[in-house]
Structure formats: C-alpha cells, structure tokens
Amino acid sequence: GAGVSQSPSNKVTEKGKDVELRCDPISGHTALYWYRQRLGQGLEFLIYFQGNSAPDKSGLPSDRFSAERTGESVSTLTIQRTQQEDSAVYLCASSSGTGNTIYFGEGSWLTVV
C-alpha cells in the first residue's frame, strides 16, 4: 500500500476484554515497529520485528501484551484483559531493512472504559 495502514482507527472496549490491533506496513518494508502514545505524552517503544529475526520485545509493558507478524507483512498487537491505563494511541511504523526513514501509520485510538 501507499502508507502504513492501521485498524481499527478507534476502539472502545470494556475493562477486562481482549483487543486486537492490526497493522499493514508499507509494501516491501521488512522492519515493523509498535509504539504507544498516552494522551499528551511522547512515544513508548513496544516491539520491533525485522524479517525472520526474533522480535525485540523489550518494550512490552506486561505479559498482557503480545504481538505477532506474518512473514514480512501484517502484524497484530493483542492486549489481553485490558485495563484503563491501556487507553492510548497505538502507533505502527515500518521501514526497509537498511532504511533510515521510518514511516508511521495514523494510529489506533484505544479507550478502555
């Protein structure tokens, strides 16, 4: 696609429910990132995928968070048993394997009530 595509763009869920957020990177980009942005704050790194290498999961805040990536395409970020503090914008980004330019999607706005 022309850019990084994320869905849903907005999600309201009840506390305790599981949510899945999807990211479709730019075609041909082997690197994919997930970041979280709480209201009025900067971006927190969550996880990084590069090709078939083991992902860098060092930013995942708890074991309720997990992410998968199918080959070098779509990625899904799953949050289990959501809590109110999970409310944030979840941003996905992609880049070519050796590229210095990292492009972001529009984000998925998650509200836990």
Added chain:
Amino acid sequence: GEDVEQSLFLSVREGDSSVINCTYTDSSSTYLYWYKQEPGAGLQLLTYIFSNMDMKQDQRLTVLLNKKDKHLSLRIADTQTGDSAIYFCAERPGGYNKLIFGAGTRLAVHP
C-alpha cells in the same frame, strides 16, 4: 542511558522563525529525527540527520546538530499557521533499531 528532552511549548508569530530544541544522551546515536504530529493524526517524518553531519537544510527546515553537546535543533523559517503541531525529536542509538522519542514540543503559531 537513553533519554531525549525537549521543551514542551513554543509560541511564535506568523512569519517569524521557530527554533525547537532537543537534547539527547546516547553518544552512539547514528541518526536523529524530527517528526510532526497534527491533532488526531499519526507522525509525519519531517527530516533526519546522520550523526557525522552538523547541518541539513530542506526548504524551510534547517536541522543543526552539535554532537559534542548532544544538542539538536529544528528551525522553521517563515512559520505559518499550518506549522502548528507537536514536533518530536527522536534518536536512534547505535546498534539498536528502535527510535527513542522526546515528549514533544507543541508549536503554536499566532497572527
């Protein structure tokens, strides 16, 4: 350690130049980035600079890098109301693939 700091707010008059400052801590950072975020939108890559450069110019944007002081700035010439947004500075530490972001500087442009 990894830490990127920015001032939180800047107000300028339309037509003036804006200078947004950023400091970072990781001397191994290879690339430094500026992103723009408009309300309700994702991050738009504005420009980036390699650590062996001290200046990069792209139309109205000028990036200055002082590697010794670990200081990065973004100058926007002839600031317009459409430049009102939050500007994020980010570093890419050497050996890492992730970007470390600052908290963002909110730029307000008034007539």
